[in-house]
Amino acid sequence: MKKDILICGVGGQGTVLASKIIAASAMEAGDLVHSAETIGMAQRGGPVTSHVRIGEEAYSPLIPFGSADMILSFEPAEAVRNLRYLKPDGIVIVNSVPVKPVTESLMPTGYDGTEMIAYLKKKCTCIVVDGEALCRPFGSSRYFNIAILGVAAASGRLGIAKEIILREIERRVPAKYLEANKAAFQAGAEIGAQYEVK
Numbered sequence: 001m002k003k004d005i006l007i008c009g010v011g012g013q014g015t016v017l018a019s020k021i022i023a024a025s026a027m028e029a030g031d032l033v034h035s036a037e038t039i040g041m042a043q044r045g046g047p048v049t050s051h052v053r054i055g056e057e058a059y060s061p062l063i064p065f066g067s068a069d070m071i072l073s074f075e076p077a078e079a080v081r082n083l084r085y086l087k088p089d090g091i092v093i094v095n096s097v098p099v100k101p102v103t104e105s106l107m108p109t110g111y112d113g114t115e116m117i118a119y120l121k122k123k124c125t126c127i128v129v130d131g132e133a134l135c136r137p138f139g140s141s142r143y144f145n146i147a148i149l150g151v152a153a154a155s156g157r158l159g160i161a162k163e164i165i166l167r168e169i170e171r172r173v174p175a176k177y178l179e180a181n182k183a184a185f186q187a188g189a190e191i192g193a194q195y196e197v198k
Helices: 015-028 076-081 114-123 131-138 141-154 162-172 175-193
Strands: 003-010 033-038 047-054 068-073 086-095 125-129
Touching: 003 015, 003 076, 015 033, 015 047, 015 141, 015 162, 047 076, 068 076, 068 141, 076 086, 076 114, 086 114, 086 141, 114 125, 125 141, 125 175, 131 141, 131 175, 141 162, 141 175, 162 175
Parallel strands: 003 068, 068 086, 086 125
Antiparallel strands: 003 047, 033 047
């Protein structure tokens, strides 16, 4: 399989764990994988971007502009900021719930993510997921990083079997959070199945 996947969000959303689960799952499936993170000021709510490149044709861990098959975005503005990585027939799976920057409290701009989502819908194929509604049954938006993997896997665009990803979740998630994470993955998969590529 050849697949370039970009995962983006802001610090604290669990993007790095999601990228590690994808990379490990692809390796479990027998594929060669390169991955890298560009974290920057993530600890202060800054952007986090992870590159996962699957297949023997990837000679470096960073995805070139215009080459990503899929962008998994945990925040609408981050999806727009990284859209230059997406190839023309690629897909964006994006959380519609914004993470407002600290500067918003100093000088309100009214940012609520709606303009970003509208822009994405005009520019590319995208699956918009209401992360707040999806994660409400689990009591925390922190489960979105696992839920979005369910969306991607069940859509058929990720190219990795759900069972393999679930096994990797079982290996990496602490036992006390495991059942909720597995339930979040399944909830995401129910959404992804509505967009399944036949």
